[in-house]
Amino acid sequence: MPQVSAWEFFTGTTWAPLLGEEKHFGIWPLIAGTLLVTSIAAAFALPVGLLVAVYLSEYAPSRVRSILKPILEVLAGIPTVVYGFFALAVITPFLHEHVSESFGTFNALGAGLAVGIMILPIVASLSEDSLRAVPRSLRDAAFAMGGTRFDVSTKVVVPAALSGIVASWLLAITRAIGETMIVALAAGGLASMTLNPADEVQTMTAYMVQIFTGDAPAYGIEYKSSFAVATVLFVITLALTVVGNLFLRAFREEYE
Numbered sequence: 139m140p141q142v143s144a145w146e147f148f149t150g151t152t153w154a155p156l157l158g159e160e161k162h163f164g165i166w167p168l169i170a171g172t173l174l175v176t177s178i179a180a181a182f183a184l185p186v187g188l189l190v191a192v193y194l195s196e197y198a199p200s201r202v203r204s205i206l207k208p209i210l211e212v213l214a215g216i217p218t219v220v221y222g223f224f225a226l227a228v229i230t231p232f233l234h235e236h237v238s239e240s241f242g243t244f245n246a247l248g249a250g251l252a253v254g255i256m257i258l259p260i261v262a263s264l265s266e267d268s269l270r271a272v273p274r275s276l277r278d279a280a281f282a283m284g285g286t287r288f289d290v291s292t293k294v295v296v297p298a299a300l301s302g303i304v305a306s307w308l309l310a311i312t313r314a315i316g317e318t319m320i321v322a323l324a325a326g327g328l329a330s331m332t333l334n335p336a337d338e339v340q341t342m343t344a345y346m347v348q349i350f351t352g353d354a355p356a357y358g359i360e361y362k363s364s365f366a367v368a369t370v371l372f373v374i375t376l377a378l379t380v381v382g383n384l385f386l387r388a389f390r391e392e393y394e
Contacts, residue, residue: 147366153329153340155360163363165370167329171246171339172371175321178250178335179257179314184307186254187261188296191303194262195269196291207263214259222323225252230324233336240336244326247335252320257310264309268302269295301386308382312375318343342371 150164190210194203230248233241241247272295280290296303326338327348340348349364 151331153345155363161359163359163366165367167331168340168342168345168367169370170331171325171329172315172341172343174246174333174335174339175250175253175325175341176311176314178247179253180307180311182251182254183258183261183310183314187258187306187310188265188303190258190262191265191269192291192296194266196287196295207266210259210263213255214263216256218256218317218319219323221252221256222249222320224255225249225320225324238336242336242338244324244328244338245336246325246332246339249321249325249339250335252324253314253317256317256320257314260310260313261306264306265299265303268299268306271302272298304385305382308378308385312378315375315378316343316371318347322347342367 147163147165149166150162151166152162152164153167154162190206194206198206225248226243229251230241230243230245233245233248276294276298277290280294285293321341322344325341325344327340327344328338329340329345330337332339345367346364349361
């Protein structure tokens with residue numbers, strides 16, 4: 139059985155474990171694909187989710203909130219395979235027709251937007267809970283100083299709930315990094331180091347799906363490489379969790 143050195147695995151820029159006799163196991167194309175899809179998802183979900191949370195917490199009437207909040211909860215419970223099919227059937231054809239013909243059947247932008255829609259309820263719901271946990275006295279004091287509702291929302295409530303908001307962001311990002319079905323269906327299976335959202339990419343989770351669905355013989359080096367990829371994915375998510383805990387400890391505010 140051929141052997142792969144740790145140096146090649148951690149520094150190589152070519153990932154081609156299933157093609158021909160000369161196989162390459164450089165992890166960086168998979169990491170690049172994962173980060174590209176996650177970045178697209180975060181760029182969509184984090185600001186939109188925060189805006190939704192601020193609206194629900196500070197502007198929405200109680201009747202509107204009682205309707206929108208359950209809708210967010212329902213979105214969080216939709217199976218991810220449905221989002222993957224939505225990316226293939228709706229998002230990608232829209233991008234191909236209205237944005238650029240360079241978007242093929244599989245692309246990073248379509249997958250990233252679908253992942254962003256999936257994690258949007260996490261950001262909105264948890265951020266809204268953090269905003270509503272800010273004491274009413276802070277809002278009343280800001281209004282008494284002559285602040286408008288926009289001033290109170292952006293300069294008082296959001297900064298006071300910053301630790302909870304960032305925690306929701308980190309949770310959503312780790313969820314996006316570990317997403318499997320959407321990227322397996324919509325991102326493609328070509329591992330490449332690219333920043334072009336119209337290109338086909340492969341993420342770490344999508345590669346593991348490819349291996350475990352029978353594209354490689356069991357106990358071969360290709361099969362075992364999936365465990366190495368899973369370990370890298372675990373380390374990345376663990377690092378994000380540790381960073382999130384450190385941030386919470388440093389910036390958490392407690393009110394009586």
